[in-house]
Amino acid sequence: xxxxxxxxxxxxxxxxxxxxxxxxxxxxxxxxxxxxxxxxxxxxxxxxxxxxxxxxxxxxxxxxxxxxxxxxxxxxxxxxxxxxxxxxxxxxxxxxxxxxxxxxxxxxxxxxxxxxxxxxxxxxxxxxxxxxxxxxxxxxxxxxxxxxxxxxxxxxxxxxxxxxxxxxxxxxxxxxxxxxxxxxxxxxxxxxxxxxxxxxxxxxxxxxxxxxxxxxxxxxxxxxxxxxxxxxxxxxxxxxxxxxxxxx
Amino acid sequence: xxxxxxxxxxxxxxxxxxxxxxxxxxxxxxxxxxxxxxxxxxxxxxxxxxxxxxxxxxxxxxxxxxxxxxxxxxxxxxxxxxxxxxxxxxxxxxxxxxxxxxxxxxxxxxxxxxxxxxxxxxxxxxxxxxxxxxxxxxxxxxxxxxxxxxxxxxxxxxxxxxxxxxxxxxxxxxxxxxxxxxxxxxxxxxxxxxxxxxxxxxxxxxxxxxxxxxxxxxxxxxxxxxxxxxxxxxxxxxxxxxxxxxxxxxxxxxxxxxxxxxxxxxxxxxxxxxxxxxxxxxxxxxxxxxxxxxxxxxxxxxxxxxxxxxxxxxxxxxxxxxxxxxxxxxxxxxxxxxxxxxxxxxxxxxxxxxxxxxxx
Ligand SMILES: Cc1ncc(C[n+]2csc(CCOP(=O)(O)OP(=O)(O)O)c2C)c(N)n1
Ligand code: SF4
Numbered sequence: 001x002x003x004x005x006x007x008x009x010x011x012x013x014x015x016x017x018x019x020x021x022x023x024x025x026x027x028x029x030x031x032x033x034x035x036x037x038x039x040x041x042x043x044x045x046x047x048x049x050x051x052x053x054x055x056x057x058x059x060x061x062x063x064x065x066x067x068x069x070x071x072x073x074x075x076x077x078x079x080x081x082x083x084x085x086x087x088x089x090x091x092x093x094x095x096x097x098x099x100x101x102x103x104x105x106x107x108x109x110x111x112x113x114x115x116x117x118x119x120x121x122x123x124x125x126x127x128x129x130x131x132x133x134x135x136x137x138x139x140x141x142x143x144x145x146x147x148x149x150x151x152x153x154x155x156x157x158x159x160x161x162x163x164x165x166x167x168x169x170x171x172x173x174x175x176x177x178x179x180x181x182x183x184x185x186x187x188x189x190x191x192x193x194x195x196x197x198x199x200x201x202x203x204x205x206x207x208x209x210x211x212x213x214x215x216x217x218x219x220x221x222x223x224x225x226x227x228x229x230x231x232x233x234x235x236x237x238x239x240x241x242x243x244x245x246x247x248x
Numbered sequence: 249x250x251x252x253x254x255x256x257x258x259x260x261x262x263x264x265x266x267x268x269x270x271x272x273x274x275x276x277x278x279x280x281x282x283x284x285x286x287x288x289x290x291x292x293x294x295x296x297x298x299x300x301x302x303x304x305x306x307x308x309x310x311x312x313x314x315x316x317x318x319x320x321x322x323x324x325x326x327x328x329x330x331x332x333x334x335x336x337x338x339x340x341x342x343x344x345x346x347x348x349x350x351x352x353x354x355x356x357x358x359x360x361x362x363x364x365x366x367x368x369x370x371x372x373x374x375x376x377x378x379x380x381x382x383x384x385x386x387x388x389x390x391x392x393x394x395x396x397x398x399x400x401x402x403x404x405x406x407x408x409x410x411x412x413x414x415x416x417x418x419x420x421x422x423x424x425x426x427x428x429x430x431x432x433x434x435x436x437x438x439x440x441x442x443x444x445x446x447x448x449x450x451x452x453x454x455x456x457x458x459x460x461x462x463x464x465x466x467x468x469x470x471x472x473x474x475x476x477x478x479x480x481x482x483x484x485x486x487x488x489x490x491x492x493x494x495x496x497x498x499x500x501x502x503x504x505x506x507x508x509x510x511x512x513x514x515x516x517x518x519x520x521x522x523x524x525x526x527x528x529x530x531x532x533x534x535x536x537x538x539x540x541x542x543x544x545x546x547x548x549x550x551x552x553x554x555x556x557x558x559x560x561x562x563x564x565x566x567x568x569x570x571x572x573x574x575x576x577x578x579x580x581x582x583x584x585x586x587x588x589x590x591x592x593x594x595x596x597x598x599x600x601x602x603x604x605x606x607x608x
Binding site for chain 1: 272274298300302303304306307308310311312313314315316317318319320322336337340344439442450451452453454455458460461462463464465466468
């Protein structure tokens with residue numbers, strides 16, 4: 001019989017710890033499937049964050065380490081200096097990357113570290129059960145913005161891709177979404193391009209993935225997909241912000 | 249080849265780290281150790297190593313963790329407030345059992361404090377400034393030569409123990425010059441040899457036996473975490489004897505036994521000569537390892553001794569360990585300056601004599 005679907009070797013054969021309808025699993029699979037297709041699983045090294053994906057190393061079938069909250073870009077910078085020809089990546093949530101780890105991500109990008117960062121933006125702190133993140137939308141209710149985030153009290157959400165794109169040595173920046181099959185296909189292309197940028201040692205590559213957190217948004221998985229499309233994409237527009245010429 | 253040279257402390261420390269095999273250095277400027285990142289930026293690339301100026305000490309310690317986890321031999325340096333920022337990383341390094349050599353060219357505190365020498369980071373170094381149950385191995389040299397030798401040795405020792413090692417030097421040592429003999433340079437570990445030499449390192453599993461490696465600190469199950477911490481403490485228990493180091497001079501029949509480390513130990517040696525000339529016999533216990541602390545050295549303190557004096561550049565931190573060492577058998581007193589002030593040998597001798605005469 002012809003096989004139409006196989007589990008990727010890029011993922012370990014264990015159940016993930018993610019909630020039903022959470023798109024962390026999709027993001028994991030896209031990255032790992034890409035590395036498998038590139039034949040690079042044995043040459044990749046990842047730095048996991050603190051957040052729901054703290055145990056990404058349990059699911060991603062490559063050499064990996066954990067990082068303290070927000071520090072993955074510094075950790076990956078260290079790894080890459082030791083193994084300049086390996087594919088080094090960080091996987092980080094929005095609390096991890098855009099709040100406590102803002103210094104590390106901006107400077108890794110500014111230095112043009114030859115690494116890839118996969119940034120999972122779900123507009124909330126997932127693991128600590130739903131507090132306001134720097135990416136939380138105006139009006140969005142969280143456990144620390146119970147009547148909805150206000151500009152007056154908490155300012156505006158940070159658009160990380162736009163911010164990173166201002167840095168000259170961040171050569172590839174794209175925002176994708178994980179809500180529909182079409183968007184997921186585009187997301188996979190972005191992952192592939194990010195690794196291609198690294199293989200060619202062109203500079204820092206950043207892929208922001210708009211993601212869901214049904215559990216803390218208080219929505220069903222289908223409604224979460226709709227919320228992502230209706231609320232997140234208008235504020236966080238999808239597309240390539242920056243791309244080196246020889247990668248297109 | 250060994251080499252006799254006259255060098256400024258900070259540069260000698262950096263040279264010793266390179267010769268010891270530290271191929272990677274991550275740093276951030278802070279007085280009184282800024283000559284180290286400067287030296288490393290100039291020297292390391294020439295010799296096939298990597299220098300990277302971090303965005304902060306948080307960045308530096310986490311780069312060190314990444315490079316160390318990937319099997320690189322890493323040297324880090326900073327001074328007190330910078331070392332404070334690195335505490336998150338030190339706890340992580342100990343838990344994940346990643347070797348790194350960390351030098352504190354310490355200054356006065358608290359807060360931003362001052363830029364003059366201090367020893368008030370004793371608790372931070374020996375008690376763990378980061379969270380959780382862990383131990384740093386801490387060595388405190390008293391001369392540039394000793395610092396050079398300890399840094400050189402610690403690069404390999406840190407690998408062997410899979411634990412960070414801190415070298416606790418003070419600002420005086422960083423800034424002064426002394427003639428020293430530099431040890432022969434060890435070759436750097438080549439990237440291709442890491443997997444064989446450090447089988448736990450994350451190198452990309454395609455490199456060797458096809459087994460995947462994970463360097464981590466998180467253990468969500470309490471029984472698993474307890475077992476991990478107990479495993480770490482078995483290692484620390486061995487370190488307590490294997491790595492315990494001190495120098496002991498004339499302790500057995502001394503009227504006064506001084507305990508001092510680093511620069512203060514050198515000043516105290518002069519104070520001992522001054523007291524000797526006045527007919528008071530004084531001895532010295534100089535801890536070289538601050539953790540493990542040489543509690544056993546106090547067994548030598550005999551019945552003739554009137555007082556044990558802890559001499560420190562702090563409000564009295566090591567004195568807690570001195571009290572544990574002497575176990576209530578003798579009165580323990582403190583002679584100290586802090587904030588970057590340094591006592592002269594005459595000052596130490598006079599204060600010691602007064603204490604001695606009061607207690608005799
Ligand atoms: C230094 C430190 N501060 C706070 C925390 C608590 N903490 C754990 S996960 C997390 C938020 C993670 O949120 P995010 O990065 O958005 O990832 P998600 O869980 O949503 O995937 C926080 C604040 C921590 N582990 N360490
Ligand atoms: S809490 Fe949110 S981000 Fe975390 S696994 Fe559940 S749905 Fe995903």
